[in-house]
Amino acid sequence: MFVETLGKVVVIAAIAFVVLLAIALFLCFFIFHTKRIIFPNLVLFIISLLYEPLRRLLAFFRIDPNLIDRVSVEIRNMLNYQVFSDTALEDRVLLLPQCIRSTDCPAKLSSLDGIKCMECMKCDIGKLSPMCKELGVRMYISPGGTFTKRILLYNRPKPKAVVGVACYPNLHEGMLNANLMGVAAQGVPLTTTGCVNTTVDIDEILNKCKMGRSR
Ligand code: SF4
Structure with a gap:
């Protein structure tokens, strides 16, 4: 029973992690390409939380990982x-x-x-x-x-x-x-x-x- 509950928690956490990564990537690409800053504090929070995974993911897809830093800098400049x-x-x-x-x-x-x-x-x-x-x-x-x-x-x-x-x-x-x-x-x-x-x-x-x- 304990192992089953633990397994469910791990699966839910993994799904939440992937969903959060997807949301962060979508928002970063949106801000980068449109130059429109939306949900600035939320984006900064997610970037702080998932900074390394986001950079690694972009590098894996051969996209410049500095895109994350660039979005972060532009948001802070605005705020x-x-x-x-x-x-x-x-x-x-x-x-x-x-x-x-x-x-x-x-x-x-x-x-x-x-x-x-x-x-x-x-x-x-x-x-x-x-x-x-x-x-x-x-x-x-x-x-x-x-x-x-x-x-x-x-x-x-x-x-x-x-x-x-x-x-x-x-x-x-x-x-x-x-x-x-x-x-x-x-x-x-x-x-x-x-x-x-x-x-x-x-x-x-x-x-x-x-x-x-x-x-
Ligand atoms: S301008 Fe100033 S910083 Fe630049 S090389 Fe000369 S002394 Fe160094």
Whole structure:
């Protein structure tokens, strides 16, 4: 009797898992192709719950698994829009990954401020740095995830909003963490991904940094 009940529970759980996967895939494809975001909180919840199975399933069917991260980032960008727009420029930070740097980057690593750009103009960060100073948005080049968390939690004045630049999977994780820390995040994907010499859309980053402000 016990084994029979257990068997039924396992079958019901397996069916529920498959149904949830199918719903998640349908919603992700719908959002991705139509650019219309429906049931945002439900989709985020299912993505958080089934992140790895969803990615593996897409990879099995030879579909780019980053589609899941992309949908997640677009939903969070939409959900965070108003809170982000209401923050002052001085309360915003721009977090850049170090993979944008040139392989000849002369910048030094500071334990407090991360990698300090010397504006040598060998990569796009050299253009972004003076623009951020003019805007009053603090810019950091992050040497890793621990540094990013430290900036968002302990930098003073405490950041209320962050523009994160990264590949889609890192944006998905970073925006989730920012949300847990109570910081409104906007994500901008790299235009060329990789470990070195990655590229960005400078205009898109600046537009995000200025979002909701006239300056
Ligand atoms: S512009 Fe800044 S980050 Fe880029 S290579 Fe030069 S010093 Fe390094």
